[in-house]
Amino acid sequence: MAAAHRSLLLWMVFNVYLISFTSALDENQFIYHGFSESKLYLDGTAEILSNGLLQLTNATELQMGHAFFPFSFKSNVSSYKSLSFSTNFVFGIVPDPNNKKSGHGMAFVISPSLDLSKSKPTAFLGLFNSSNHGLSTNHILAVELDTVKSAEYNDINGNHVGIDVNNLESNESATATYFSDKEVKNITLELASGNPTQIWIDFDETEKLLNVTLAPIRIPKPNRPLLSTSIDLSQIFLDSMYVGFSASTGELVSGQYILGWSFNKSGQAQNLDITKLPSLPSLPARGSKKRILKIIASLIVAVVVLIAIGATVYIFQKKKYEEVLEDWERQYGPHRFSYKNLYKATKGFNDKELIGEGGFGKVYRGVLPSSNEQIAVKKVSHDSKQGMSEFVAEIVSMGRLRHRNLVQLRGYCRKKTGTYISL
Known part of the structure; x- marks a missing residue:
């Protein structure tokens, strides 16, 4: 028993020594x-x-x-x-x-x-x-x-x-x-x-x-x-x-x-x-910062160009459909057509839609985009010698006429470049 106790004691001493040695290491x-x-x-x-x-x-x-x-x-x-x-x-x-x-x-x-x-x-x-x-x-x-x-x-x-x-x-x-x-x-x-x-x-x-x-x-x-x-x-x-x-x-x-x-x-x-x-x-590749700055600058330029193009197209489209509307015309409101609708109805006053031409202007066939009604549109260059208000009044008065041998006048549209009459 004593021998076994001594062996255990020696084993414990050895392990304590080993732990100390490991710690020091x-x-x-x-x-x-x-x-x-x-x-x-x-x-x-x-x-x-x-x-x-x-x-x-x-x-x-x-x-x-x-x-x-x-x-x-x-x-x-x-x-x-x-x-x-x-x-x-x-x-x-x-x-x-x-x-x-x-x-x-x-x-x-x-x-x-x-x-x-x-x-x-x-x-x-x-x-x-x-x-x-x-x-x-x-x-x-x-x-x-x-x-x-x-x-x-x-x-x-x-x-x-x-x-x-x-x-x-x-x-x-x-x-x-x-x-x-x-x-x-x-x-x-x-x-x-x-x-x-x-x-x-x-x-x-x-x-x-x-x-x-x-x-x-x-x-x-x-x-x-x-x-x-x-x-x-x-x-x-x-x-x-x-x-x-x-x-x-x-x-x-x-x-x-x-x-x-x-x-x-x-x-x-x-x-x-x-x-x-x-x-x-x-480490970023040499010159990568300059390349990034160039890319950013190019993107900024591209965005500015796109904005400029968009603005130009918008202004062009706005002017393209721009009409003349004065206060005195408001009484003829029901007889007025938008130029944009007439433009689309005649496919941009395309020559293929032309159905006649006379001394007072050209006549185009068209289809109103909102109702699919077929119409004829006469493009008239107004003579400035006659007052514009009197000219429009005459057109509206003619629109009130009903006759079996006459095509009914539906209304009108007015631009700076001319007056467009819808039949």
Whole structure:
């Protein structure tokens, strides 16, 4: 019984040890292919999108975003243990399609605190403010991916990588390039290209050497780093430090993203499997904005032309059927026909409907559209020597006559161009 009890006790001790070891492993080594299942500490504009993409900044001006692994790692500065670390992540900076220039950049950060809320955006990259910039009490190491040239920090250009300690005037910086092992030369990379880019940051405590290596996402880690700097992290780190990212925007904006992240406090970080990473938002094709504006302009012109054509047709149709109607004619209302009805009845006074022609005008056959009655319409050019009112009065009087040898006069219609009589 005692032996069985001892076995159970040993099993329990072993499991407690295993749990502690696993927890330590989780806190000092991790890998994320997308961040859907992560428990990162986020603030500012930082958020995890539905596809697992970590978005640090969006298209909002003068903002900053931070994302940190929530557990600190023990740097053990006081006990003089190894400070070596290794990290590998894939980032993407998608510029605002409305501007040729990108907003401010982003940085990988090792900080003694998760709280960077008092920092400022723009050129401060969400890391410092005007009162603490450059202070040794910051205890911050950053590798900046800067897309704006800030003269106050002696930036070399608007597309560079820099190693920063407690301030943004880099200890060392270089234009963003990667070494092609195949072509045996450096090739320029555009940080704000909208394409995913991979970066490796490795610190060897024995040599006190920090290496930063850059490459397009599908290129293996080059043999030659972009930056290689001697640095004593024991003078910077505290016993407990946090790792994460910081990014900011200014008056110009860009979307800044992390697709995947691997970190190891005590050895080489695991390689990311790029096939498991989420996709960046697509960048509009070059010139697409101009094409859209041209299409919109063309549509506006087309609408204006159509409106003009419609208005012209309406005015033409209105004038086409326009009649002359004066106050004195109202007493003859029942004897008046609309010109539009007579026009339709005679098919536009078509010559095929012509049934006679005399000295006073032409006569056309017609069918009234409202009643299908057959009528004859005489088109008379009125002689202006006779008063118009007297002429119409005579026509109406004739309409009152009834005789078996006379066709009944039904009424009249009057236009400026002539008088039309319906029989």
